[in-house]
Amino acid sequence: MEDSQTVAALQDEHIDTESISINFGPHHPSTHGVFRMVVRLDGETVVDVEPKIGYLHRGIEKLAEERTYLQIIPLVDRLDYVCPMTNEQAFCLAVEKLGAIEVPERAEYIRVIMAELTRIMSHVLAVGFLWNELGATFTPMIYAYRQREYLQDLFELASGARMFHNYMRPGGVVADLPDGWVARARKQLAEFERFLDQFETLMTENEIFLARTIDVGVLPPELAINCGISGPVLRATGVAYDLRRADPYSIYERFKFEIPTRSHGDTFDRYCQYFAEMRQSLSIIHQALNRLPVGPVFNEKAKRLRLPAGEAYGHIESPKGDLGFYIVSDGKPQPYRFHIRSTCLLNLTALRQMVIGQKLQDLVIIFGSLNVTMADIDR
Amino acid sequence: MEFLDVLPLMIMQWVRTQLDMIMPVWGAEAIVAVIKIILLLAVGIAPVIAFTWAERKTLARAQDRFGPNVAGPYGLVVAFADAIKILTKEDVTPAAADSIVFRLAPGLILVPALLVLAVVPFGRGMVAADLNVGILYAVAMGSVTVLGVLSASWSSRNKYSLVSAFRSLAQLVSYEVPMAFALLAVVLASGSLSTVRIVEAQVVPFAISMPLAALIYFLSSLAEANRSPFDMLESESEIVAGLNLEYSGMRFAMFYIAEYLHIFLVAALTTTLFLGGYKGPLLPGWVWFFGKSLLVVFVVLWIRTTWPRIRLDYLLDFAWKFLVPLGMANLVLVAIAYRLASNPYLAAGLSLVGNLVILLLAGGILVLVARRSQSRRLRAVVLGEA
Amino acid sequence: MLGRGMLKGLYVTLRHMAQSYVKGPRRFPRRYVPGGKLERGEPDVEGMFTLQYPFERYEMFPRFRGVLCHLRDEQGQPRCTACMNCERACPHGVISIVAEGKGKQRRPKSYTYNLARCIFCRLCVESCPFDAIEMSREYEVTSFSDNLVLNLEDLLAIGDRSGIKHSGEAWKEPEPGDGQDVGAEGSAGAGSNNG
Numbered sequence: 001m002e003d004s005q006t007v008a009a010l011q012d013e014h015i016d017t018e019s020i021s022i023n024f025g026p027h028h029p030s031t032h033g034v035f036r037m038v039v040r041l042d043g044e045t046v047v048d049v050e051p052k053i054g055y056l057h058r059g060i061e062k063l064a065e066e067r068t069y070l071q072i073i074p075l076v077d078r079l080d081y082v083c084p085m086t087n088e089q090a091f092c093l094a095v096e097k098l099g100a101i102e103v104p105e106r107a108e109y110i111r112v113i114m115a116e117l118t119r120i121m122s123h124v125l126a127v128g129f130l131w132n133e134l135g136a137t138f139t140p141m142i143y144a145y146r147q148r149e150y151l152q153d154l155f156e157l158a159s160g161a162r163m164f165h166n167y168m169r170p171g172g173v174v175a176d177l178p179d180g181w182v183a184r185a186r187k188q189l190a191e192f193e194r195f196l197d198q199f200e201t202l203m204t205e206n207e208i209f210l211a212r213t214i215d216v217g218v219l220p221p222e223l224a225i226n227c228g229i230s231g232p233v234l235r236a237t238g239v240a241y242d243l244r245r246a247d248p249y250s251i252y253e254r255f256k257f258e259i260p261t262r263s264h265g266d267t268f269d270r271y272c273q274y275f276a277e278m279r280q281s282l283s284i285i286h287q288a289l290n291r292l293p294v295g296p297v298f299n300e301k302a303k304r305l306r307l308p309a310g311e312a313y314g315h316i317e318s319p320k321g322d323l324g325f326y327i328v329s330d331g332k333p334q335p336y337r338f339h340i341r342s343t344c345l346l347n348l349t350a351l352r353q354m355v356i357g358q359k360l361q362d363l364v365i366i367f368g369s370l371n372v373t374m375a376d377i378d379r
Numbered sequence: 380m381e382f383l384d385v386l387p388l389m390i391m392q393w394v395r396t397q398l399d400m401i402m403p404v405w406g407a408e409a410i411v412a413v414i415k416i417i418l419l420l421a422v423g424i425a426p427v428i429a430f431t432w433a434e435r436k437t438l439a440r441a442q443d444r445f446g447p448n449v450a451g452p453y454g455l456v457v458a459f460a461d462a463i464k465i466l467t468k469e470d471v472t473p474a475a476a477d478s479i480v481f482r483l484a485p486g487l488i489l490v491p492a493l494l495v496l497a498v499v500p501f502g503r504g505m506v507a508a509d510l511n512v513g514i515l516y517a518v519a520m521g522s523v524t525v526l527g528v529l530s531a532s533w534s535s536r537n538k539y540s541l542v543s544a545f546r547s548l549a550q551l552v553s554y555e556v557p558m559a560f561a562l563l564a565v566v567l568a569s570g571s572l573s574t575v576r577i578v579e580a581q582v583v584p585f586a587i588s589m590p591l592a593a594l595i596y597f598l599s600s601l602a603e604a605n606r607s608p609f610d611m612l613e614s615e616s617e618i619v620a621g622l623n624l625e626y627s628g629m630r631f632a633m634f635y636i637a638e639y640l641h642i643f644l645v646a647a648l649t650t651t652l653f654l655g656g657y658k659g660p661l662l663p664g665w666v667w668f669f670g671k672s673l674l675v676v677f678v679v680l681w682i683r684t685t686w687p688r689i690r691l692d693y694l695l696d697f698a699w700k701f702l703v704p705l706g707m708a709n710l711v712l713v714a715i716a717y718r719l720a721s722n723p724y725l726a727a728g729l730s731l732v733g734n735l736v737i738l739l740l741a742g743g744i745l746v747l748v749a750r751r752s753q754s755r756r757l758r759a760v761v762l763g764e765a
Numbered sequence: 766m767l768g769r770g771m772l773k774g775l776y777v778t779l780r781h782m783a784q785s786y787v788k789g790p791r792r793f794p795r796r797y798v799p800g801g802k803l804e805r806g807e808p809d810v811e812g813m814f815t816l817q818y819p820f821e822r823y824e825m826f827p828r829f830r831g832v833l834c835h836l837r838d839e840q841g842q843p844r845c846t847a848c849m850n851c852e853r854a855c856p857h858g859v860i861s862i863v864a865e866g867k868g869k870q871r872r873p874k875s876y877t878y879n880l881a882r883c884i885f886c887r888l889c890v891e892s893c894p895f896d897a898i899e900m901s902r903e904y905e906v907t908s909f910s911d912n913l914v915l916n917l918e919d920l921l922a923i924g925d926r927s928g929i930k931h932s933g934e935a936w937k938e939p940e941p942g943d944g945q946d947v948g949a950e951g952s953a954g955a956g957s958n959n960g
Contacts, residue, residue: 020541020542022542041542043545044542044545044546044691044692131687134687134688135607135608135610135687135688136684136685136686136687136688137438137607137683137684138438138442139438139441139442139684139685142442142443142444143442143443146443205763206686206687207760208608208686208687208688208689209687210756210759210760211689211690211693211756211759211760212687212688212689212690212693214755214756214759215754215755215756264755268759359690359691359692360542361611361688361690361691362690
């Protein structure tokens with residue numbers, strides 16, 4: 001009698017599950033920098049994600065208001081520290097627009113070479129860290145990082161430092177390439193192509209990798225455009241928008257290169273997009289090395305920098321996307337207002353929609369494939 | 380070489396006779412048992428300490444770097460340095476944790492692993508306890524580990540540990556089944572559950588006559604040991620080592636030892652069941668046994684350096700939808716082959732041919748299903764069109 | 766298909782394991798390169814890659830930006846005239862100078878360089894009109910004391926150790942005659958300090 005009543009009671013009631021809320025704290029091995037996410041999980045499925053940023057805020061925009069334009073260049077280097085040269089290029093572009101400064105031919109070619117090398121460096125890091133988050137215990141990451149070390153040797157030969165180069169100036173570059181740089185660069189790039197082929201065919205065909213990245217974290221193109229996403233993340237969804245074609249700066253109109261796109265916008269497509277872009281960068285570098293002209297590398301008139309009052313916005317296609325600098329000057333040697341249009345912050349805004357409904361393990365991979373650097377978000 | 384083969388047995392025999400002369404039978408038995416236990420622990424734990432070193436060296440060499448090479452020649456002192464470092468750490472018990480279960484859990488994981496060592500035949504006649512239900516005992520001890528894992532993560536009162544407990548339970552329980560099917564095939568072929576008799580029955584190593592069972596058993600025990608590519612339990616990059624998050628000091632050392640002991644057991648049991656145990660020409664039996672298990676351990680470490688982690692639902696799919704049907708087909712095949720043929724070589728050959736046929740059929744079915752499906756993922760994994 | 770990709774990955778790893786014993790200057794059983802000073806390796810994809818730091822060191826490239834150092838002229842006197850250009854050019858206020866004397870006898874009474882704040886950007890060297898300072902190639906500046914402020918004597922000592930005679934030596938471009946393959950080097954750039 002009692003038993004059947006209990007059984008009937010149990011059958012009527014629903015078994016409720018609770019969702020738990022986990023803090024992917026700032027100290028975490030797999031967030032690209034200090035980044036915190038508050039994740040609500042229902043079992044293994046992500047129900048909600050709330051990113052909390054600001055752990056790496058250093059006040060670069062405010063610090064720049066107290067420094068002259070030449071002194072801001074080391075500051076700008078440290079914005080997105082995996083691709084320092086492109087930050088410098090964007091800043092020099094903004095200052096040159098404001099002051100109507102001309103850049104000599106050879107300096108433009110050197111800038112293009114350095115920027116494309118930096119693009120390769122940044123994509124190699126993206127690819128390596130994605131494997132790390134998948135769980136392959138650092139092995140593919142070290143293969144990728146090795147090439148990055150050789151590229152940093154090239155930078156050190158030219159500018160004196162492996163990482164924060166302080167090489168470009170408004171009006172050109174600091175000094176010419178040293179003896180033997182071009183030959184060494186060619187040799188390095190030949191080895192790099194060999195690495196790309198090895199890595200792509202021997203690692204990308206791994207079935208576990210394919211199963212974990214295909215159809216994971218799909219970003220529809222309308223959402224990407226509405227969120228203001230740019231760079232390889234946008235091109236992997238199918239929109240062929242590249243600032244080097246859409247709003248050409250420097251001498252990019254003289255080079256022949258394609259804009260690769262992929263159609264699905266999932267993690268695997270973003271991963272392949274990095275490879276395709278690296279190959280295009282290699283082709284641009286070879287064209288530039290072949291056509292390197294003779295001449296000065298710095299516009300001597302720009303040595304005493306006196307910028308008129310006014311404002312200028314210079315933006316380039318950095319490896320992460322559309323990086324822009326907005327400078328307002330009132331005639332003094334320091335800028336009046338200095339604002340950075342941060343690429344990675346806008347790329348991060350689509351994280352929530354991409355992740356809801358996926359599993360917890362996918363959250364880590366999706367975030368890794370977006371390739372954000374927290375220094376660029378928090379500035 | 381015959382001499383080296385029987386040397387340990389002769390030593391034990393001599394000790395026994397000496398003891399028999401001084402004390403009554405039960406005393407001699409007890410002392411011999413204690414000696415066997417100490418030897419067993421030494422033989423079981425020494426490889427564990429060596430594996431911490433071997434893992435770091437192998438991983439490093441695959442990554443074009445040296446690994447530990449400054450502490451001691453070739454970095455050998457690092458194994459002991461690791462042990463001492465763990466022992467000197469403070470033992471912290473969280474205030475909110477269920478303290479009795481929290482303290483018992485590492486023991487629940489380590490002790491069953493040690494107990495399995497009792498049925499592993501290290502050489503001719505060198506087995507601690509020749510149970511005639513040896514394999515059943517080993518599988519049972521492996522299942523007790525599940526309880527230990529669950530109690531460790533539940534008693535930590537920590538959300539990360541909880542998430543990892545859910546995953547681990549699903550994984551450990553599902554991989555018991557394919558393991559059982561593979562083991563059943565071996566038991567059928569050799570006619571007994573005792574490990575010694577299984578080794579004796581292998582005129583052709585079972586890895587050659589039933590490669591499918593070998594593969595299934597190897598992959599399932601990798602999953603039971605929480606080892607890459609099934610290591611979500613301790614995945615560093617996501618859950619920050621969920622299970623042993625709250626443990627430190629000696630208790631963490633017990634988890635550590637238990638994990639490496641599991642790997643050694645995976646290697647030892649695979650060698651016993653599928654690779655012919657201690658059989659081999661020329662060299663003494665125990666040399667062959669350790670050589671073969673070292674090879675299997677190298678394969679386990681090699682897999683760890685290369686493959687990424689599998690997601691939880693693919694893990695369970697892989698077990699239930701792929702390994703279990705293959706295991707069942709293999710079982711039926713082995714039963715038929717070993718019944719039809721009286722000559723062991725003929726039976727081995729028949730079952731090898733049958734295994735290849737099963738593999739081809741399974742591959743064919745997969746390809747057909749993938750060709751018709753719309754899912755990009757399935758097509759990429761099976762057909763390779765990315 | 767059907768597992769081939771995974772096996773290819775295993776092959777790559779095994780190949781790297783084998784090559785690490787066989788290729789490169791540190792092949793088995795040699796652990797350290799004899800001599801201890803190395804040039805940066807030729808770019809390669811396989812083979813041992815590690816630099817065994819305390820026992821081996823890299824030869825830094827000529828343009829490497831290390832710790833600041835002061836240079837002496839032909840009579841052995843420091844060239845610095847305390848013109849304060851470097852103090853003004855530094856983004857972080859690392860250098861502070863107190864001058865004494867007037868005209869041609871102007872010399873620094875004290876010149877302090879705070880190594881803990883320096884970011885090694887070389888803006889000070891670029892702004893010096895007297896060829897008095899340069900970045901040396903030293904980078905091993907860890908110390909047990911918390912006093913990382915160097916004065917003029919320390920900086921002169923570093924300069925004597927480094928063997929640099931003139932500022933901007935490594936940054937001068939080769940003559941146009943020494944051309945390379947396509948795109949010969951140009952003439953005077955912005956980094957040379959000739960006035």
